[in-house]
Amino acid sequence: GQQLNQSPQSMFIQEGEDVSMNCTSSSIFNTWLWYKQDPGEGPVLLIALYKAGELTSNGRLTAQFGITRKDSFLNISASIPSDVGIYFCAGQGRGGSQGNLIFGKGTKLSVKP
Amino acid sequence: EAGVVQSPRYKIIEKKQPVAFWCNPISGHNTLYWYLQNLGQGPELLIRYENEEAVDDSQLPKDRFSAERLKGVDSTLKIQPAELGDSAVYLCASSSSGYGYTFGSGTRLTVV
Numbered sequence: 001g002q003q004l005n006q007s008p009q010s011m012f013i014q015e016g017e018d019v020s021m022n023c024t025s026s027s028i029f030n031t032w033l034w035y036k037q038d039p040g041e042g043p044v045l046l047i048a049l050y051k052a053g054e055l056t057s058n059g060r061l062t063a064q065f066g067i068t069r070k071d072s073f074l075n076i077s078a079s080i081p082s083d084v085g086i087y088f089c090a091g092q093g094r095g096g097s098q099g100n101l102i103f104g105k106g107t108k109l110s111v112k113p
Numbered sequence: 114e115a116g117v118v119q120s121p122r123y124k125i126i127e128k129k130q131p132v133a134f135w136c137n138p139i140s141g142h143n144t145l146y147w148y149l150q151n152l153g154q155g156p157e158l159l160i161r162y163e164n165e166e167a168v169d170d171s172q173l174p175k176d177r178f179s180a181e182r183l184k185g186v187d188s189t190l191k192i193q194p195a196e197l198g199d200s201a202v203y204l205c206a207s208s209s210s211g212y213g214y215t216f217g218s219g220t221r222l223t224v225v
Contacts, residue, residue, distance in 0.1 A: 003155055033214070042117075042204050042216030043156065088155050100146075100169060101214060103155030 006089050006104025013079055014112050021107040022073040023089030031092040032065050032072035033101065038085045046087075047074070079111050115139070117217035119205050125223045131193035134220045138187070138207030142215075145182055147190050148204040150219070156204055162188065195224045 006023045013019060023032070031050055035043035047058050049065035049072060056063055062075045072089055086108050090101040118137040126132050138145050143164050148156035159178070161169040164185035173180065177196070182188040192199055202219040 003157070006155075035216075040122075040218070040221075042206075042218050044216070045214065090155075100158045100161060101156075103157070105153070105155050 002102050004089055004091060004102055004104040006107055008107055009105070010108040010110070012110045012112065015079060015081060017079055019076040019079055019083070019109060020073060021087060021089075022071060023091075023104045024071040025091055025102070026070070027091070027093075027102075028069040029091035029102075030069070030094045032063070033090040033092065034061075034063050034072070034074045035088045035090060036085045037088060037106070043088055076109075079109075081111050081113055084109055084111050117205055117207050117215050119203075119217035119220055121220055122218065123221050123223075125225060126195055128197055128224050129194040131191065132195050132222060133189055133191045134203050134205075134222075136188045136190070136205030136217060138205070139215055142207035142209050143185070144208045145188050146206040146208075146214075147180060147188070148206060148216075150202040150204055152201070156216075159190070159203075192222075195222075197224050200224045 004023050004025045033048050034046045036046050037043045047056050047063040052069045053067050054065040060077045086106040088106045089104040092101050120135050145162040147159040149159050150156045160173045160180050162182045165182050180190045200223050202221050204216050204219045206214050206216045208214045
């Protein structure tokens, strides 16, 4: 099935560092979503973006909906050990099958205390 | 508010055996999804229900997979017979009219 291009695949960082990851698509989306998945759990929604150019923050997390509607990025500032996990981007079209979420392959984040 | 509940959490079966997964969505959520997540990959849609109707099952391998959502509430996904390649995590999610997806914890299936 279709998956978005998400990078990097993995990151190893020191506690306190900032993190940036991004997602690109060949298709236009109406909504971009960022999820975090812990081992043995389902993805949990972090941030939802609904408008091209939108910049949204949730605590130490900031995400932006690209102007072209084909990309999005997620930044995590001042990382802490509990940020460890896999981060997924997801794009959503509008209506019918386009309303289904299309996911990236994930960015695995490791934080060294 | 209870989240999306899935059971079992883990299942180990021998190949060619049948297996079923159960999902109870968030109360009031009319849309229910089953996703497949292979190791190291993002989730991929298998089937989407709007109430009791399967409105998108284009990615469901219908030769061995089936699903139902009786009364438009909880849902069951079945595999018969299971193959080694079916080993994966099966995620259920629900939403209200396509917004605010909430995922369950998933069922991790191992076929041996």
